[in-house]
Amino acid sequence: YYENQSLKMAFDIAPADPTVDLNMQLIKLAYGLLSGKYSVPAVQKQEGIRPKMFNAVIEASYPKFSTMPQQDALEFFLHFIDQVERINAGCPEADPARSFKFEELEEFQKLKVQRETEGKEISSDEIVRPRVPLSACLDGFFHPDEVQGFYSTALKARTTAIKYLFIYSTTF
8 A cells, every 4th residue: 555556646546535435544544654754753743643534434334343342353354354355356466455365385385396397486476375373373472481591599590491471361
């Protein structure tokens, strides 16, 4: 949204009411976050980027997101990807959601071998990454880590320690 379209070009091709166009709101949001124009010190009264129009477009397409209670992040993300796919239906190469779709790794490996035997390289847009289940990511994140050279005040010496991560919650 930032690299492929300029803000001026986006306004030129925007519908009559750009405030209700998801594509336009995404371009404005990307410009605000990535252009550097709004990255000024706090002393200059820059209060950040408030994506109110982006929120309004999302809320209009899914009223559940217009309520104040905390929403499910995965539900929002799936809805968002669905909306992005819809606005890019006529131009799939411009759809940023395609980066979340993966072919089977086995097919990619066959293609890779075929290209190598032909002496050709695989372009970066053809590369397929293996799917990693969330459970594997969480297992890796919460896996105990060994810390070499840890200074123990109880032993008053350096030793090996094991670091554990936990999720802790309290109910009030």
